[in-house]
Amino acid sequence: MSLLTLENVTIKFGGLVAVDNVSFHVGKGEVFALVGPNGAGKSTLFNLVSRFYDPVSGDIRFKDSSILRMRPDQVPSLGIARTFQNIELFEQSTVLQNLLVGRHRHAGVGGFAQAFFTPSVRRAERAHRRVVEEVIDFLDLQPYRDKYIAGLPYGIRKVVELARALATEPELLLLDEPASGLSLEETQEMIFWIEDIKKHMGITVIMVEHDMKLVSAVSDRVLALADGRELAIGTPSQVQSHPDVIRAYLGTSGIDGDAGDAGAAGRG
Amino acid sequence: MRFVFKRSYDDDIRLFRHRAQMFWYLALLVFVLALPWLIDDFLIGEATNVLIWAIAGMGLMILTGHTGQVSLGHAAFMAIGGYSNVIMLQSGVPFVLAFPLSGIIAGILGMIIVLPVLRLHGIYLAIATLAISVLTEDFIIIAEPWTGGISGLVAPPIDIFGIDINRYGTPVLFYFLTLSVTLVVLGAYRNILRSPLGRSFIAVRDSEISAQAMGVNIARTKAVSFAISCAIVGLAGALLGLFAGAFNHETFNIVLSIQLLLMIVIGGLGSIHGAFFGALVIGFLPQAIAISRDGISSLFGLGSWTVPGIESGVFALILVVFILFEPLGIYGRWIKIRTYFELFPFYRKGMFKRQKSYLKTERMK
Ligand SMILES: Nc1ncnc2c1ncn2[C@@H]1O[C@H](COP(=O)(O)OP(=O)(O)OP(=O)(O)O)[C@@H](O)[C@H]1O
Ligand SMILES: [Mg+2]
DSSP states (O other), X not given: OEEEEEEEEEEEETTEEEEEEEEEEEETTOEEEEEOSTTSSHHHHHHHHTTSSOOXXXXXXXXXXXXXXXXXXXXXXXXXXXXXXXXXXXXXXXXXXXHHHTTGGGXXXXXXXXXXXXXXXXXXXXXXHHHHHXXXXXXXOGGGTTSBGGGSOHHHHHHHHHHHHHHTOXXXXXXXXXXXXXXXXXXXXXXXXXHHHHXXXXXXXXXXXXXXXXXXXXXXXXXXXETTEEEEEESHHHHHTOHHHHHHHTTTTOSSTHHXXXXXXXXX | OOOOOOOSXXXXXXXXXXXXXXXXHHHHHHHHHHHHHHSOHHHHHHHHHHHHHHHHXXXXXXXXXXXXXXXXXXXXXXXXXXXXXXXXXXXXOOXXXXXXXXXXXXXXXXXXXXXXXXXXXXXXXXXXXXHHHHHXXXXXXXXXXXXXXXXXXXXXXXXXXXXXXXXXXXXXXXHHHHHHHHHHHHHHHHHHHTSHHHHHHHHHHHOHHHHHHTTOOHHHHHHHHHHHHHHHHHHHHHHHHHHXXXXXXXXXXXXXXXXXXXXXXXXXXXXXXXXXXXXXXXXXXXXXXXXXXXXXXXXXXXXXXXXXXXXXXXXXXXXXXXXXXXXXXXXXXXXXHHXXXXXXXXXXXXXXXXXXXXXXXXXXX
């Protein structure tokens, strides 16, 4: 069964066609990777699914119903969570508080009850904390749970963002460059986590990633984009050996390892 | 440093982090309850004044400190509370009903008034709310049949279930009335902060984009924050009206709006403590200036003299000093001093420096 379907999606920024007639579908339980050189339109695809951008044409469907009439803040309630390429955390809050915001879509208590902190609010708060603590355990964030984001190193922030997305208990997880800026060990850890997220949590993952080691380790299928257009789609090895993909990456720095660094440098 | 061992989820939910903290707050509560027996009636009046400032400060702190929306129009919402309270009292509504209603009216009207400008950010929102403050002042003058125009209104005596409460006749009772309102607002504020609503406020303040990605409806959250903020400030306005006895449009003029904002900046944005620290400064500043002026006069034998606008001047000076040297306000300074003693002798200078996170560009997503 197809969980997310994009059909002939196009978006333009002024004269620039950032995503050009792209179609693909992601099945339930899949890990689906988006690759491509800088400016290929990968993040833009995520922002389209998050409803931050409106496509010029085409349709985006989640579980066979179009999401194009939804506001961005309604998307998480479908069970779609995401991370951002340039980490977007609540800086002046602790890790725990950040993850608790992830519980927002499950918060079903009225404002007045909250002002009096009624027993029902207390019960709900306990339940939220149970979920959040599980996520903290899973991602080994215990040492940081009461630390403010503003004081945390980059690698930890990346993990906190993943944790916050998981705290929403999503069905579909969109990860925008989960391993960029991470050390080798941290990247290895990220590979294990993504595998666990798929196998043990049953969450479907779409990720944008430059690091081909990570992509081939975890993804079932890969979509390669360049200049907003689809180049190739298939298994990681099929896509990596596709002539168009190799050509698109010539002139940059090759598809493996280095491309990730080039990407990081380009953004830094 | 104190390390708080957490054993259950309630450890994060409860109001006090540990026993010692609870002890100090209880001691403070006992102190403010005993205050009328410690100081004379004039100073009780001053203490009441500080509490009214603190209530208004908490109102604005929810909006500006915790939701990140700057308002330069909150005197207008204080006015709505002050006027509606007295108008209801004059038409025979009992105080126990009129008072909470004045808060509710201020909350609802406040929200309706700001709905059109809610999409504005930062300085633009500040300017729009400033305009609201100015317009409200004019409106009060125009709406003379209700508001008494330029001559204003006189607050009728109030009684709560037969007990007569009057700022001049029974200042201690008025103090306790103000104190109970302060405690109720404080309790509600604390509860909101540990609930989903408070977290969504902070989320909107820190990153609208990812608040949305977590399912927070930005427009609605801002509107709710405004409503709560205006309601609390309305209550403060109602108390201020009673405290002043007689008031007109000048009582709630633009200067009050600015003072409110400066108060929470000096006190420390983003913490409830900040509202109280700020209230202490702004409440006692006129006294402090008067006392030091008299001191200087007698020292040099200058006799009585006044400098027009000295209060605003000193206030502005304090603000500038804080923005330059302690942007986190009095509360921020307090935290640093406390940490210094808790860690003695291991306090490092850079301890509260923010760590820069690299790889963050100006691009949003
Ligand atoms: N809000 C916007 N306004 C104008 N142009 C935009 C906007 N967002 C993206 N673009 C442009 O669309 C193109 C695709 O951008 P996108 O961020 O999707 O690239 P990407 O594939 O994620 O690249 P990277 O690997 O650098 O993250 C770029 O040329 C970018 O400049
Ligand atoms: Mg990108």
